Amino acid sequence: MGTSYTPPTNPDWWREPIERTELLWIVISFAWCLFMFGWMIAWHWIGNQNMNNEAYKTTVEVYTKKVDDQLAKYTVRKDEASGDDVVAPPPGSDVYLLGMQWQWRPILELKKGQTYRLHLSSKDVVHGFSLQPENINFQAYPGYEQVINITPNKSGTFSIACGEYCGGVDAMGHHTMLGRIYVKE
Amino acid sequence: MATTTMSEFRVDPVSGLKINRTANTLVKVNAFAAIVFLLVGGLFGIGVALTRMPGVQLLKPELFYMFLTAHGIVALMVWIIFFEMAVLYFLGAHLLGNRLATPRLAWTQFWLMIIGAAITAVAILQGNSSVMMTSYVPLQAAPHFYLGLILFAVGALIGCFVFLGTLVVAKEEKTYTGSLPLVVFGGVTATVIAIFTIASGALILIPTFLWSLGLISQIDPMMYRVIWWAFGHSSQQINVVTHISIWYLIASLVFGAKPMSEKVSRGAFLLYILFLQLGSVHHLLADPGLSSAWKIFNTSYMLYLAVLASMIHGLTVPGSIEVAQRKKGLDTGLFTWLRKAPWGNPVFSGMFMSLIGFGFIGGITGVVMSVEQINMIIHNTMYLPGHFHGTVVSGTTMAFMAVTYYLIPVVFQRKIALGAIAKLQPYVFSIGGAIFAISLMGAGTLGVQRRHADISFAGQPLAYEYPEIAKGLMSFGEIGGIVMALGATMFIIVVLASIFTGERIAEDAKPWPKVEDADVVFEKTGKKHVGTGGFEAPGTFVLAMVLFVTLVLYYFINFKYLSSVWSMS
Numbered sequence: 001m002g003t004s005y006t007p008p009t010n011p012d013w014w015r016e017p018i019e020r021t022e023l024l025w026i027v028i029s030f031a032w033c034l035f036m037f038g039w040m041i042a043w044h045w046i047g048n049q050n051m052n053n054e055a056y057k058t059t060v061e062v063y064t065k066k067v068d069d070q071l072a073k074y075t076v077r078k079d080e081a082s083g084d085d086v087v088a089p090p091p092g093s094d095v096y097l098l099g100m101q102w103q104w105r106p107i108l109e110l111k112k113g114q115t116y117r118l119h120l121s122s123k124d125v126v127h128g129f130s131l132q133p134e135n136i137n138f139q140a141y142p143g144y145e146q147v148i149n150i151t152p153n154k155s156g157t158f159s160i161a162c163g164e165y166c167g168g169v170d171a172m173g174h175h176t177m178l179g180r181i182y183v184k185e
Numbered sequence: 186m187a188t189t190t191m192s193e194f195r196v197d198p199v200s201g202l203k204i205n206r207t208a209n210t211l212v213k214v215n216a217f218a219a220i221v222f223l224l225v226g227g228l229f230g231i232g233v234a235l236t237r238m239p240g241v242q243l244l245k246p247e248l249f250y251m252f253l254t255a256h257g258i259v260a261l262m263v264w265i266i267f268f269e270m271a272v273l274y275f276l277g278a279h280l281l282g283n284r285l286a287t288p289r290l291a292w293t294q295f296w297l298m299i300i301g302a303a304i305t306a307v308a309i310l311q312g313n314s315s316v317m318m319t320s321y322v323p324l325q326a327a328p329h330f331y332l333g334l335i336l337f338a339v340g341a342l343i344g345c346f347v348f349l350g351t352l353v354v355a356k357e358e359k360t361y362t363g364s365l366p367l368v369v370f371g372g373v374t375a376t377v378i379a380i381f382t383i384a385s386g387a388l389i390l391i392p393t394f395l396w397s398l399g400l401i402s403q404i405d406p407m408m409y410r411v412i413w414w415a416f417g418h419s420s421q422q423i424n425v426v427t428h429i430s431i432w433y434l435i436a437s438l439v440f441g442a443k444p445m446s447e448k449v450s451r452g453a454f455l456l457y458i459l460f461l462q463l464g465s466v467h468h469l470l471a472d473p474g475l476s477s478a479w480k481i482f483n484t485s486y487m488l489y490l491a492v493l494a495s496m497i498h499g500l501t502v503p504g505s506i507e508v509a510q511r512k513k514g515l516d517t518g519l520f521t522w523l524r525k526a527p528w529g530n531p532v533f534s535g536m537f538m539s540l541i542g543f544g545f546i547g548g549i550t551g552v553v554m555s556v557e558q559i560n561m562i563i564h565n566t567m568y569l570p571g572h573f574h575g576t577v578v579s580g581t582t583m584a585f586m587a588v589t590y591y592l593i594p595v596v597f598q599r600k601i602a603l604g605a606i607a608k609l610q611p612y613v614f615s616i617g618g619a620i621f622a623i624s625l626m627g628a629g630t631l632g633v634q635r636r637h638a639d640i641s642f643a644g645q646p647l648a649y650e651y652p653e654i655a656k657g658l659m660s661f662g663e664i665g666g667i668v669m670a671l672g673a674t675m676f677i678i679v680v681l682a683s684i685f686t687g688e689r690i691a692e693d694a695k696p697w698p699k700v701e702d703a704d705v706v707f708e709k710t711g712k713k714h715v716g717t718g719g720f721e722a723p724g725t726f727v728l729a730m731v732l733f734v735t736l737v738l739y740y741f742i743n744f745k746y747l748s749s750v751w752s753m754s
Contacts, residue, residue: 001704003437004444004505005280007363013447021504021722022449022497025729029496032737033489036556040481043558043744048752050558051480055473082646107647115752120473126321126406128471128565128634132649134750135632137564138471141406142323146473151752159649163565165317165636167324170245175637178647 054147063121063145067096071106079107079180086182094119094147097160097179099127099140102172104160104179112155112183120146128163131181137163152183193284198694199594208278208285208351212271212596214295216589219267220680222302223582226260227673229253234666239640239656246638250315253636257318258309261577262420263302263337268585269375269427270294270344275592276372276430277351283360286350290343297340305333317636319417322393322404331394335387342383345376367444367451368437371430374454379423381462385415407474418465424577425495426457428539428584432502435536435587439527441702442509445501445722453501456494460486470560477557484555492552499544500729503537504722509703511715511722519717519724535587535611542579542615546622549736550575559743562750567659568629575622578669583615586676593680599687607679614672620665624658630746631655 002009010016018026044050074087086107089095091114098105100123110116120129122142129138134154138146152158160179168174197204232252235243244252278285285291307329308314314326352373355361365373389412395401433450436442444450466483469475486492503523510522527533550572554563563569590607593599601607633640633655640659642649707715717723 001702002443003441003702004367004433005369005437006366007361008367008447010447011363013364016446016448018446018449019721021716021720021726022445022501025500025726026449026493026497028733029493032733033493036492036552036740037481037485037488040485040557044477047558047744047748048754049561049747049750050754051471051477051561052754053476079647081648125324126410130565130632130634131751132632133652135562135566135630136750136753137561137566139473139564141473143405144407144473149754153751159647161632161634161637161642161649163634164321165250165319165324167315168246168250168638170247173246173250173638175246175639176642176645178642178645178649180647 052148056145056147058121058143058145060123060142063096063098064123066119067098067106070096075106076109082107089116091116093117097129098123099129099162099177100124101166102162102168102174102177104129104162104177107180107182109182109184110152112152112185115149115151118148118150120148125166126164127166127177130161130163132159132161134158139164152181155183155185157182195692197595198692198696199690201696201699202279202595203282204595205278205284207288208274208283209596211285211288211291211295212274212279212592215267215271215274216592216596217684218295218299219264219271219585220589220677222259222264222267223673224677226256226264227670229256230260231667231670232256234663234670236638237640238660238663240660242639244638247312247315249638250317250636251309251312254315254317255306255309258305258334259302261318263298265424265577265581265585266337266341266420267298269379269423270298270341271592272427272431272588273344273348273372273376274351275596276369277348277355279595280366280369281352281355281360283351283355283358286347286354291347294340294344294347297343298337301333301335301337301340303333304329304336308333319413320393321413322396322406322409325397328394328397331390331397335390335394338383338386338390342380345379345383348372348376364447367447368430368434370451371426371433371454374457375423375426375430377458378419378426378461382416382419382423385412385419389413389416407472410472411469414465414468415462418468419462421573421577422457422461422464424581425461426454428543428581429498429502431584431588432498432536432540433505435532435591436502436506436509438591439530439533439536439700440506440509441513441700441706442505443702443704445505445508449497450501453494453497456490460491461494463487464491464555467555467560470555470557471564480557484557489552495548496729499540499548499732500725502540503728504725507722507725508715512703512707513701514706514710514712516712516715519727522724529608531590531607531611532587535583535590538611538615539580539583539587542583542618543576543581544732545735546619547572547576547580549732549739550626552736553740553743556740556743559747561753562743562747563629565635566629567633567635568626569635571622571625571627571629571662574618574625579615579618579622583611583618586614587611589676589680593683593687594690597684597687598690598692599683600690601679602682602687603679606675610672610675610679613675614669617665617668617670617672621662621669622665624662624665628655628658628662631658633659
């Protein structure tokens with residue numbers, strides 16, 4: 001007897017045994033919970049897609065200078081479509097990408113199968129690095145520099161959209177923000 | 186001769202509850218405000234939906250961002266928290282045959298929330314506060330945008346304390362004996378979480394307000410997001426706890442069911458209090474400066490103990506219905522109890538649609554997307570709006586609508602008008618919601634980013650086109666969104682028609698027939714057998730295993746997809 005909206009009829013309700021349906025479900029569910037917890041840790045060893053957790057405090061001035069130095073050193077051409085600078089840093093090196101209202105710069109040229117230390121930061125507001133069509137997504141903050149070791153496993157033209165709303169007007173804004181990464185064989 | 190002053194309490198002929206008139210008025214005004222805001226939030230939602238449909242694109246980007254900000258705040262916060270205030274007062278006063286502790290403070294709660302919501306709405310409609318519900322700094326809104334939210338939150342906080350005070354009154358005045366009813370215990374759980382939530386909100390919104398006035402020079406954007414999500418995600422946890430309490434309530438109201446085990450259900454609520462808040466870290470998994478150890482501990486709600494709690498409620502609520510139905514004679518086969526459930530009663534059908542929608546759509550995807558690594562291929566895509574419409578629309582809002590069909594006769598003392606529309610409403614709303622959620626998650630998996638006024642990147646030299654199928658999913662999903670809006674409109678029409686034109690239920694009307702207690706029926710018939718194979722609720726167990734297998738498969742499918750993208754370390 002009793003309902004969920006009246007006090008329990010048995011004052012010793014905490015001593016009532018648990019029915020089998022519930023008990024078995026709790027055991028199965030908890031086992032799966034433990035598995036999921038373990039798997040998330042295990043993927044750091046068995047998986048190839050993990051966060052690096054390397055990050056630094058920075059300032060817009062310091063980070064912008066790194067981007068400019070990179071442009072001076074590794075610019076290889078102007079992009080055909082946009083006329084922006086394309087940089088091709090050597091494999092293994094640090095690559096600096098800067099999000100700003102409303103573009104990602106510079107355009108990168110990488111080599112397939114090579115690892116790069118990709119740095120992400122923002123010049124103004126919070127942006128989201130969103131690599132398409134791979135659909136890999138990270139946050140980019142002003143004042144913070146996040147480093148991810150990336151190894152492209154496909155060649156082709158990749159776009160970077162913005163995943164974090166960053167303002168905008170009709171003509172341009174969050175919805176027009178793009179960058180590009182070329183991956184060569 | 187009747188006295189001119191009415192007594193403080195009335196005995197409700199519909200529910201048999203002893204109802205305090207002042208408390209009843211406060212339930213009424215909060216529920217009514219909630220439904221008005223649901224209408225407002227829904228209208229902004231339609232604008233968003235019609236803009237996201239490639240080929241329609243109703244609104245220009247600036248207007249779209251304003252609509253999206255308004256939709257997020259009104260539908261996700263204002264409608265839901267007003268309704269939760271009504272639910273808390275109902276639990277503390279009506280269910281316990283009690284008065285409200287401090288009606289004057291309860292009115293303060295109501296008016297502060299109204300004024301706060303109005304101020305923020307004005308700020309948004311003025312057009313210079315299109316910063317989205319999340320309002321991440323350093324994007325800046327007008328000062329009154331934050332001020333309105335702060336007033337709204339203070340109002341809600343007052344409501345929480347009125348509820349707790351009301352429980353103290355009930356205990357002092359001995360309006361009940363023994364332990365609190367399970368549903369009220371759920372209300373206490375929601376309130377504990379709400380107080381944490383609102384405190385976090387104050388902690389970040391007050392400095393942000395001062396910053397918008399120029400009194401503080403800078404707010405660290407990373408710190409903002411960490412604290413804001415202790416508010417933003419936690420507020421969704423209040424919804425989860427509240428709608429689960431409503432599931433339990435409806436199972437008892439409609440079927441005369443009792444909880445399968447008080448201990449298990451209360452234990453599961455306790456797990457929520459202890460661990461649910463950790464889940465706020467889901468939003469920070471792609472952020473710099475936070476270690477994997479910290480992320481894994483939090484995003485897993487420490488060993489997924491809050492997920493365990495949801496899985497428990499997901500079984501015990503339908504399980505208690507199954508046991509009650511079996512005790513009432515539907516003790517054959519696996520699903521006779523479910524087939525013969527009152528599917529034409531929107532209180533039940535709405536609750537069951539909420540259970541299925543929350544479990545299969547919101548729940549499964551929520552568990553999978555919050556895995557530290559899986560998040561990288563989902564973070565901030567259209568998958569997110571898909572997921573949280575699965576939880577907040579298909580789960581919370583559907584449950585709130587279902588319980589409204591019960592509250593109208595009890596609280597508003599009116600019969601439901603337009604019964605035929607009410608009967609269909611939960612199905613229209615849920616099916617629309619399901620199409621919307623699943624399609625948007627599909628589009629998100631294919632990369633479509635959220636909060637984009639235009640997903641075609643039209644006119645950009647560095648053009649990018651999403652796959653055709655993603656655009657198709659966006660169109661299809663937004664058609665689901667329109668169906669969902671139709672379902673919400675049906676709800677609002679039924680509610681307004683009922684409370685303004687519905688047949689009055691006189692206070693001295695003949696008591697409505699009570700739903701029989703399943704145990705009483707069981708004892709009367711003297712039958713012994715319930716369930717099969719030593720399981721009292723075998724059908725529910727099978728349904729739970731379907732959910733389990735779906736979750737496991739979906740989990741590994743996502744890891745398979747993850748393993749195919751660029752290596753990252």
